[in-house]
Amino acid sequence: MAQTPGALYFSHMRDGPLIRIRLPGGRVRADQLRVVAALAQRFGNGRIDLTNLANLQVRGLRRVRPAALKAALGGAGLLPRAVWADRFRNIQGDPLAGLAGDELIDAGPVIDALDKALQGAPVLEACHNKFSYVVDGGGCSNIAALPHDVGLVAQESARGIRFRLYMAGVPTSFCAAPDHAPAMAVAAAKMALSFPDRKDTPLMTFLKRVAYRPQGGGSRVLARGALALAGAQENRIRRLIRHIPLEAMTARLAGYLDAPFERLEVKMGQERKLTPSIGALAQKGSDLMLCGFGVPLGRLDAGRLTAIVRLADEYGKGELRLSPWHVVFIPHVEAQRVQELRQVAGALGFIIDETFLHIDVSACSGAGGCRGAKLATPDHALAIMQAFAAHGDSRRFAPLSVHVSGCPKGCAHRGRSDILALEREDASGYYVYEHSAALAPQKHSRVEGTISAKDLPQVIRELAEKQRAQSEP
Template sequence: MDTSAIVNSAEFTSEQKEYLQGFFAGVAQRGLAPFVGHTADGRITSDPNQATEPLWFNTPVEDLAREERWKYEQDPFSLWDKLLQYANRNEPPTDDDRFRIKYFGLFYVAPAQDSFMLRLRIPGGILFTHQLRGLAQMAEEWGSGRADLTTRSNLQIREFQPKDIVRVLNRLQSLGMTSRGAGADNIRNITASPTTGLDPQELLDVAPLADAMQAYISNSPDMYLLPRKFNIAFDNGGAISVVADTNDIGFIAVEVREGQSVPAGVYFRVLLCGITGHRQFATDCGLLLRPDQTVAVAAAMVRVFTQHGDRTDRKKARLKYLVDRWGVEKFLSETEKLLAFPLIHVPASECEPRRPIDRAGHIGVHPQAQSGTHYIGVSIPVGQLPVSQMRALADIADRFGNGELRLTVWQNLLIPNISSEHLEAAKDALVAAGLNYNAGTVLSGTIACTGNQGCRFAASDTKTHAVALARQLDKNFPLLDQPINLHVTGCSHSCAQHYVGDIGLMGVKVGGEEGYQVLLGGGTDQQQGIARELISAIRFSDLSPVMDRLFQAYIGKRNSEESFLDFTRRHDLEELKAFCVYEEN
């Protein structure tokens, strides 16, 4: 190519001609700039033959799962300008931004609802009355007029339009709250024993640990780079469980007495890789930690997971699969490399046994460790809380408590720090607000996911069905004297953890109608076990009489004070089916 004619063209100024001369001179001298690239293991090379394609956490970009590629292409937290655009236009997000916006705790839930759901972060489930009132105002002004309590001691508000999402986030910040990292591939809400600091039987108040964990996450950008979601729980070792064995990391307070290999005191055992939707509980990995070491160890474990978790297959991206691939020993070894202190392995036999868990301790009136004070566990059926009751609860907590509320993993809440002299007045105020602190045995132990009213994956209307079934069983069997947990989930994602309920229901379609798979015998903690399938698919309209017959058999055939859980575990599936008088087609 003759470049001189181009350079000397009268169309260019002298400055432009000088630039073009330099440009074409560079083009003519090919190979002038040396090659710089990266090898597969991340080293810098000058040899093009050694170079590999771009990597994202040691994974070739072309091999990334779709969501990982979206994260690679744009940091979700750099999306603020697009949030403003979507709000100004009142438009739903594109598919890729729909995923990224989850990092702000906002979920566009179409086609189930043509709107956004907001999920918060409430570490330890501890909420204050001014916050609850502010959330009620948001729900009333822009949302569905109610909040939904979740199975991670958290709260969600639905039906926000795109035009309101920015003002929702700004209002949330003004309440001293956040939703940052509440969805997508992040560490979800940090849970803690709901009666921590109140429980006469607890070994240690774990609220400061949950707060410290949340603060560390909030102030560490690399804590938002995970390949998949991650759950962390702190259990105080007291009477009320936080089902730590369903988490990726569960810290459980234990007591070590004199004469063991470590000094006497309160420590934490570490459980790893709970993912009950995949029928796996977290198991003890052998570590014993001082309380002040727990957050550091969690941070190190999350970083190991971030660096080495699978980013090519979303179905194999949870912590469980990394530990399955490596083994626990290697995972702990890699964790220890990131710590400035050694990890101590101590047999569980050197720790005192866990104290008995009160399965009904989250409902009703209970004394606190503080003399003369009580907490009231309020039943919120499947977590649905209208704004009128949100405000009533805030008023009651202010009048009779200390302005604090505690959310639980059973989709209900506690009002703590009520003095004995105000207890009856507080109970009367709850009843006047249409709230129940003494719900039926089944209803008080019932949890349900959003269902097809708000989730595109769900096959059934879980919340409506769960309440209807629980109320019927409580009505028909009013003398039930043992806790019964009913877990109703809409799909195989198992957001309501149907595998660990006394009764677990998973939504399925039966001849085009809404129905359920029925499981029996699940439990956590001291009653840990995965439920067994009783019925693979049954229409909801046919389920009630089947459950009635099963409960009749339980009442008539149980041993003295035998729980429903123990009863179902004592019988094989054929016997249980015979009690139900039900045969599948």
């Protein structure tokens, strides 16, 4: 299995080495993106992915020397100060933080402080590479609804704004002022290290408890050494919570907290639901606007990334926000220029209407990126997305999920989709299923015959129409 990539850690894919540049909170500057585009052009195959976690991946880097990569990324401020921490800075934030009018607090400074705090806690290198954090300033995006291990969610309290600690999406009674919230998140990650995985032996359980207890001398060092020899650890709170009660974790947490915190009663409210946005939004405290446009499937190349950078320079102030829903936002746009910006972005192939948010079309790497496929699944998914966009009536079908998979592994989407297109073994086209997952397609719901790549958008639209009609009362 390919290792989790980082800015200086390559994952070896079919189209060559890939790096992942983490951008906590999705905040990035035009000059930084120019460096990324130049890297992709000069050393890679020109392809860049905008990921589901608002990071960037540069693909096909067959010609790069690590020293040149480090110099380029470091010079652009795209590397953490502590390079070891790079693969552990999985911090999600609202791309609208500090810009949208409805938030309780601008979460940007808390995201920065958390990033710094993680880099100051080398023990967290033992965390699983996918251990993730989310910081939510209380804005309308509801970013805390994204899957996470540790969440910090702003709320009002009698003493001012407090960040409440969430674990695997569940609110705890632990709260802290904005200045102390990052320390609370770090404490939760350290605490998680001290718990055993479901399949750990009693010896492993004991070693973890000793190795990651809050205080201790030589015994901690010895236990950590033994665990390092034993290999990777599974300490994602998302997994732990399946076999360790939340109360057991919070009972242990207090011992790890070395910053002031409060215990505030948890009031169960409505379930949080991610609310993505696109298009022109009013910007807080000014007459300026924030413009978001969709990048279909998150697929970019050096040329398109450079085009985005130009737009950010020309219409905004060279600042951008990348979102986990594949929308790129350009802030600080004068209201009278919004329409022109939308037209230019649309002409460049970016999607500027709500279709993008209503129809969830995904694809695995396909023939270009994986040996398991012979068809260009992302291109075919893109054609589906464009077919819906061309009709401009996506709201009628929402929500609708469509997945195009090169084989039954379903790497890019393991769950069920409303419509699934699965490449045939002989690559002559697709089998199309309804309400299926690639791993276990529902044979009885298969559309008759083989659907060619050319006919796929039309067939899928017809199925969507049928499903919509069936769902009507």
